[in-house]
Amino acid sequence: MLRFVLRRLLLVIPSLAGLLVMTFFLIRVVPADPAAALAGENATPAQVAEIRRQYGLDQPLYVQFAVYLGQVARLDFGESAYSRRPVSLDIKLRLPATLELTVTALLLATLLGIPLGTIAAVHHNRWPDTLLRILSVGGIAVAAFWFAIELQLLFAMQLDWLPLRGRMSPGLTAPPTLSGFLLIDSLLAGRLDAFRDALRHLVLPAFTLSLGGLATIMRFTRAGVLETLQKDFVTYERAQGFPPHALIWKFVLRNSVVAAITQIGLLFGSTIAGAVVVETIFDWPGIGFYTVQAILTADYKVMLAVTLLIGVIYALVNILVDVVHGLIDPRLRERG
Amino acid sequence: MLVLAKFAKDKPAVLGATIVLLIAIVAILAPLLAPYPADVSASHLLRRLKPPTWAHPFGTDNLGRDIFSRVILGARGALTIALMVVGISMLIGVPLGLVAGYYQGWASEVIMRVTDVFLAVPQLILALAIAQLMGPSLQSAMLALTLTYWPFFTRIVYAEARRLEASLFIDALQCIGARGPRILFLHILPNCISPIIVRATIGMGFTILVAAVLGFLGMGATPPDPDWGLAISESRAYLPDAWWFSTFPGLAIFLTVLGFNLLGDGLRDIVDPRLRRSR
């Protein structure tokens, strides 16, 4: 199993190297004059020249790339023009909020998507299936930013059931940071009031963010279950008197979720991207909100760091997905 | 004919095709259909933020413009962007995929690595970054979307070309002395058409969605364009009172994307026998 994980780690290296090259090109080569871009709109020619020298932009490209690699290795992305703090510090402070949101959203998508997809498959071509199919196509078609606003309109503004924005009510003191996940930290601190508050704040953004993933996981689970139901071993298990519920929810499902779990890995990327939009609308103090601010204020260092970060997270999640596959299907473990 | 009959039986796909057709007609005839075509740029401060009435079925916005007209006019912009982006992505992505799939070697490796890297970064973030680097405008947004969408075409065409390259009939062609480019464009490309069409259809919906996000974040269309995403962004200052301001442009996005997705799904079921069985 360890060898399996190590092999997967090695396979990621080319992708990460490519990502480094691409980000370097985006920042240093695509803009006509990166020094002018870095200096900002109102800089004098002297300031631009100073920045060019200071950032080594007058050096040959390969030297610049080497310097860039060194900076990335030290996680030194410079200071954010927007917050006036080191970018790595900002990210460190904001990452847990985004992870809590995306993990909750994906968890929601998985916990709802797998059973719903299974139900659709079991009732193949009857009304529960049709209904769930329309819902799943709708879930992908809906624009998250609009859906979020409509949810705010209904549940926060009109009905006043849930908070409009933020991660925690202003009056509450946050529990001591251990995991960075407010839900976990408040439970660890025994602060049920904080837990309830954090949960209430999480509902709308997490639900909005889960929609795309929910639809995708549902579709892949449905297709997987339908395919498995055709298999000989299902006939055999029925013939041997396996009760229908155990047959479907244990023996068929485990064979069917492999494709859906692959999707969870792929979805992590799109969910984090979705967080950019959702965090902006719900004023969620995470990476997504930070990214939008950085992009709107042309804060290149932040954009660079965030792009790299997401690429790395994406790669790691895909390794995790492979490992989970190995756990589910013993044949994959041995193939390596 | 068999394909058409099969398609006609798939009700969601027919619904999707109908929606797409309707929206295409609306987009083409927009200036004729919109009751107030001048409301692209006009403003009528006396009737601002009026709820839906018979005269203004979707209400009016913060500048007193008829939202119904602007939603209709917005269809043209949305479809134009999507067609351009998907079309150009296809022109870049398809040949790259063909070449990478048919010729093995370092060029193929390089193309696929680059494709993988593009696919590893969420499209939205990459598009936002590129749009900002080039200066926010509708043109930058379209270019950014194109630069981030071509890898999807390369991926599927690559997979198809690899499959076909290994197949018997290409072997046979090589044996009778057919040349590379000829095989690529006359024999392999036609066999990739179906997955390309499916991907393009779904890509239309997807591009409209991401373009709307760019518009919403101010990285795409600029006022006074009747852009749907932009309209939702402008509406936020007037909530919860002017609910119609955000609701109708959002529904327009939803309906359009839904149409393309349903259509794409239906087409995929016809094209891909493996998925067809699961219907």
Added chain:
Amino acid sequence: MSDAALLEVRNLRLSVRTDEGIAQILDHVELVLPHGHILGVVGESGCGKSTLARAVLGIVPKTATIESGEIRLEGEDMLRLSDREMTERVRGRRIGFIPQDPYLALNPVFTIGSQLLSPLRWHSPPTLRTERERRGHLVSLLRRVQIPEPEAVLERYPHQFSGGQRQRLMIAGALACGPSLVIADEPTTALDVTTQLQILKLLKSLTEEFGIGMLFVTHDFGVVAQLCDSITVMYAGQTVEAGPTREVLADPRHPYTRALLACHPDRSDGLTGIPGLVPSPLAPPTGCRFTPRCTHAVEVCSRRTPRFVSDSPGHLVSCRLADEHRKVGL
């Protein structure tokens, strides 16, 4: 109850809805299997043998309808039981099942133990109340079917076994809950010839040892000759001939049985076959279904369906020729 046959199928008709129309898969199927006997069901592919096996277990596809008939297991009509009763009391419990292809019939992502022990847990025979007893019982069964290291086998996954070993596992699974009937659906087709022989011997000795009756579905007369006490021949969803193995092989009465036997590599000189194809169940021929391929067919054959009647004691045939033969005899 005791004088009832182990399995008795009477006048079974089954049809399947398809896109192209209604297919008559089984039509007037008749079959009797006494306690402790092995009955071979023989026919070409597509003649309804496997569907018959599934119908007895009540696991036909959702699109299939059983239109009429009786399936009696020790006198009790299976068609009157609900799916739930079948699951709880019959499948795996009173009827064991050995599938055609052991490569495909084991769930690849569960251990052998969890797959073979599950039915024992659900059916929980009175002598096997605890998990330890159930494991012990299964291990001794695995040993009986000659699986090496039976304890360790429970923790392994299906892909770690060869085809013959997997089929042994399936046999142990079929016998686990002490059934009185085992249905084997071409259990040796997917195996190589030497393994086939071992599995057949094992099945024969096990049925004798446990006093189990077996419904053995196959297309191979050679296998039937080695293993079965009696034969039922099926053609296009109908039973055309039935009788003791020796008698049917020595004196086949139905032209189809004769043709099939003539095709067997052991008996024929060259590579012969029966001309024509099994008719589509969507549009079966009228009268006797073998008429279009029968060398003895006369005009009346395509008009009247022959009755399935006793030709000599215990030997039933449905053919015009047999009818005439009997009349002459009278």
